[in-house]
Amino acid sequence: xxxxxxxxxxxxxxxxxxxxxxxxxxxxxxxxxxxxxxxxxxxxxxxxxxxxxxxxxxxxxxxxxxxxxxxxxxxxxxxxxxxxxxxxxxxxxxxxxxxxxxxxxxxxxxxxxxxxxxxxxxxxxxxxxxxxxxxxxxxxxxxxxxxxxxxxxxxxxxxxxxxxxxxxxxxxxxxxxxxxxxxxxxxxxxxxxxxxxxxxxxxxxxxxxxxxxxxxxxxxxxxxxxxxxxxxxxxxxxxxxxxxxxxxxxxxxxxxxxxxxxxxxxxxxxxxxxxxxxxxxxxxxxxxxxxxxxxxxxxx
Numbered sequence: 001x002x003x004x005x006x007x008x009x010x011x012x013x014x015x016x017x018x019x020x021x022x023x024x025x026x027x028x029x030x031x032x033x034x035x036x037x038x039x040x041x042x043x044x045x046x047x048x049x050x051x052x053x054x055x056x057x058x059x060x061x062x063x064x065x066x067x068x069x070x071x072x073x074x075x076x077x078x079x080x081x082x083x084x085x086x087x088x089x090x091x092x093x094x095x096x097x098x099x100x101x102x103x104x105x106x107x108x109x110x111x112x113x114x115x116x117x118x119x120x121x122x123x124x125x126x127x128x129x130x131x132x133x134x135x136x137x138x139x140x141x142x143x144x145x146x147x148x149x150x151x152x153x154x155x156x157x158x159x160x161x162x163x164x165x166x167x168x169x170x171x172x173x174x175x176x177x178x179x180x181x182x183x184x185x186x187x188x189x190x191x192x193x194x195x196x197x198x199x200x201x202x203x204x205x206x207x208x209x210x211x212x213x214x215x216x217x218x219x220x221x222x223x224x225x226x227x228x229x230x231x232x233x234x235x236x237x238x239x240x241x242x243x244x245x246x247x248x249x250x251x252x253x254x255x256x257x258x259x260x261x262x263x264x265x266x267x268x269x270x271x272x273x274x275x276x277x278x279x280x281x282x283x284x285x286x287x288x289x290x291x292x293x294x295x296x297x298x299x300x
Contacts, residue, residue: 007101014105022116027051027075051075064092064134068108087111090154103157143213145175184225194238203242210247226251231259
């Protein structure tokens with residue numbers, strides 16, 4: 001857990017050299033004490049503003065996100081509607097640590113360098129996709145694959161660079177490739193260790209995303225990730241007390257099916273995924289296939 005005030009301090013310290021090089025400085029509204037960081041509040045959002053000649057930067061901290069915004073308007077007159085979002089990252093302060101904030105600072109630095117620094121290019125060529133927030137989910141939205149990748153690498157920031165590289169390589173987030181190379185091995189290692197604290201952290205994430213995810217997200221979690229336990233009784237028993245009821249039922253069924261002779265073709269598809277083809281027609285998710293036609297034997 002990290003206090004929001006500490007998160008703001010770490011982030012502003014982390015981006016200070018970059019914003020100064022781009023010609024920006026902290027903007028102090030009249031009501032702010034110049035001996036402290038100029039944090040203002042807009043409803044449930046805490047705001048830091050930077051000013052340059054005829055331009056402004058704005059950092060917004062909500063309960064679970066940190067956003068970076070830019071306006072081609074002076075900071076003293078810019079309204080919220082004048083700002084364009086440059087970057088948005090998840091940061092749940094109830095679970096975050098200092099390293100998570102430093103990772104976001106690095107992301108902001110890359111974004112700012114790309115936009116403002118002369119003769120420099122950001123390491124990330126493609127802009128990270130927008131992520132569905134918890135607030136949006138509470139209002140009826142569902143997590144998609146980029147949101148899952150974003151949330152996963154917010155919880156496990158050591159894989160953030162690989163997440164960005166995946167987007168650079170394919171021009172979009174290719175979730176199967178990312179999780180096959182990085183996410184799934186990490187998940188399986190945590191399950192093997194069976195450390196209660198690590199398991200709770202992992203399944204708090206997986207349960208939330210699965211229970212509120214689109215079909216492709218549910219398929220990825222239940223089949224491509226947790227289906228890789230290969231019906232191992234020890235691994236499955238490690239998980240059952242942490243999984244949500246729906247996820248638990250489907251994961252056990254899928255593991256049994258993939259280990260059976262009837263699941264051979266699905267298992268081959270998982271082990272040898274088709275080569276990437278951009279923007280190909282959408283097909284039914286593998287989870288839907290397993291729980292429907294080819295996997296009819298899994299139904300109750």
